[in-house]
Amino acid sequence: MKKFVLSLLTIFVLSFTVLPIAFGADNGSDTAASVKKADDFKDLKELSQDEKDKFDALIQDGVFSGLSDDTFGLDVKMNRAQFAKVAAIIFNLKSDEALTTSSFTDVRSDDPANSYALPYIEALKEAGLTNGYDAEGKTYKPEGDVSRQELAAFLIRGLGLDDDAKSATPVEDNSVDDWAKGYVALALEKNLMTNQADGTFGGKVSATRKTLALASYEAKQLLAGATPDDPTTPATPVPTTEPDDEPAAPSGEISPEGKKMLYIARQSNQMQQLKSSPDDEKIIADMKDLGFKVTWINCDKFTAEKAEGYDIIFVSNTVNAKYLRSGIMKDIAIPTIYLKNHGLYYLGLSSQEENTEENNIQTISITQPKEKAAAGLTGDVEYLRKTDNKTAIAYGLPGKEAKVIATIPGKPKEATIFYYNKGSHANNGYEVKARLSFFSFVGDYDNSTDDMWKLLDALVLWTLQNG
Incomplete structure (x- = not known):
């Protein structure tokens, strides 16, 4: 010692x-x-x-x-x-x-x-x-x-x-x-x-x-390789796969088991808000259930250098957008999931920064049901259990090289789930260094349906493949 x-x-x-x-x-x-x-x-x-x-x-x-x-x-x-x-x-x-x-x-x-x-x-x-x-x-x-x-x-x-x-x-x-x-x-x-x-x-x-x-x-x-604020997951070693066990992922695909995820969350002086709004904790627990080894960092402490060594990055919707505005993510060649449209906007991958939310709706429309990121779902999928004029589903306005999985119902330009493949380009010419994905949500994860979680998991796993 x-x-x-x-x-x-x-x-x-x-x-x-x-x-x-x-x-x-x-x-x-x-x-x-x-x-x-x-x-x-x-x-x-x-x-x-x-x-x-x-x-x-x-x-x-x-x-x-x-x-x-x-x-x-x-x-x-x-x-x-x-x-x-x-x-x-x-x-x-x-x-x-x-x-x-x-x-x-x-x-x-x-x-x-x-x-x-x-x-x-x-x-x-x-x-x-x-x-x-x-x-x-x-x-x-x-x-x-x-x-x-x-x-x-x-x-x-x-x-x-x-x-x-x-x-x-x-x-x-x-x-x-x-x-x-x-x-x-x-x-x-x-x-x-x-x-x-x-x-x-x-x-x-x-x-x-x-x-x-x-x-x-x-x-x-x-110390055990877990993430702060996860009281339910004991620090146990990852079991080895026996010869007769099913593989963790289809042949040729990357398994999330043991992969290192960097989770970028709210700024340091807002950590007390977790007591009343533990949304980050719930997502981290879900990511760990998928097999990821998750490390969390406050957005005001994040630098590009601190992303080195990770297999995937998750940008929470609790992040203060000003920390993304500098273009801090533009040269990072690591697959990334954004729950914040601003992150895509600052890279030129979404054409509108603010006012990208629709209130009083509970569903999204799957446009590409054959895509793995669609999780096998089709048609209009219930996303929220209930809604009102203060509850919103977020969207982005992606460029022509984006792969759109779901949209706001009746509004095909307002994409609720989309991704860019590695090597694709934004309309402004920015070249994507690794697969980048957007997943729609504004908060209140207790109001989320099982299908919402299923879609989130599917998009994360698809992003990890980094095509």
């Missing part, structure tokens, strides 16, 4: 050198962790379902338990002793429960508050993940708080992304100390943490058990 060297250049590294990827243990009582659920704790009952699922996973894995039988302690500050326990569990470090003496003078077996953490702290030291609290490495300070910016640094360093943090564009946030701005920027980009309700990160604010728990879940998922 990678060892991290104590730096004398910053107060942070002098003060905190435990470098785990997850934090948030309780005071040492684990007896109920395997049988408890989030709804058993009165202060977890009102959380959103996706957060409950994350807490359930952490509780059932023995990473967390409550402060009492019916109270989890969401807003309670977490100290370095609790921090050490979770780090040891997440890293699967061997700890000696029989230990009664510590390498640190302030970690004692007779400490009524923190003695439980002694074997975990020693496990961290043995693994090279801590040098203690002070410069001489004599003390650990088990009762000390962990600030939000320190947590961000722990997460990023623990994931082996220290060099990335040093080269990241620092956050412009006065609540964060200069040394931590790169770490905070990367923690936000990886969706390991989010800003506070006031829009700032609150770097010096002590992290609560809720913050530490959710951050530990996201880091654990990322």
Whole structure:
């Protein structure tokens, strides 16, 4: 396991050198962790379902338990002793429960508050993940708080992304100390943490058990190759195909199994909106069900260089269009699905930018039923379960070399699903570097029909073939 060297250049590294990827243990009582659920704790009952699922996973894995039988302690500050326990569990470090003496003078077996953490702290030291609290490495300070910016640094360093943090564009946030701005920027980009309700990160604010728990879940998922904010998908290895199994894709086609998808989502300061509008989470879960290995990035953190190494890109409808306006996508030769017509417009692949929505309709018309991207559907297909004057189906106005799969009913120029093949051209002459597709939607995925999801999956898989 990678060892991290104590730096004398910053107060942070002098003060905190435990470098785990997850934090948030309780005071040492684990007896109920395997049988408890989030709804058993009165202060977890009102959380959103996706957060409950994350807490359930952490509780059932023995990473967390409550402060009492019916109270989890969401807003309670977490100290370095609790921090050490979770780090040891997440890293699967061997700890000696029989230990009664510590390498640190302030970690004692007779400490009524923190003695439980002694074997975990020693496990961290043995693994090279801590040098203690002070410069001489004599003390650990088990009762000390962990600030939000320190947590961000722990997460990023623990994931082996220290060099990335040093080269990241620092956050412009006065609540964060200069040394931590790169770490905070990367923690936000990886969706390991989010800003506070006031829009700032609150770097010096002590992290609560809720913050530490959710951050530990996201880091654990990322380490396992999963995507932030997916509480339902365990980190399990991809099964190998036995000789008699059916292939994952028809002969000659690319299977999505294990393919790397970069999912570009809303900008960083809008992440709190996921609680009320979890559309990105739902699409990511669907993509993972198809077999993709999904990584999510905020649109304000995206650069062309960060797309390197991916097999397919998915541009969410939650993206702020201004980040596409610069033409950032024009030289990227990776198959891409757009849920935002603006992305096609900025490449010259759709002739209208704004006002490309139709209200008060529920269906789209399949124009090319024999195309694989049509998912075997024909005629007018119900897209939305219900509609009104505030609910819309989006469209684009593609060029002559586009392949149109579906349109707004009765309006053949308004394409709701279309794609451009690699090597085809926009009307302005732009040459397509890889298959680019547009899929119509404006949001509210609970209002989507099964046929809508079927069409989305079919278009994504077709785009992956990159013809």
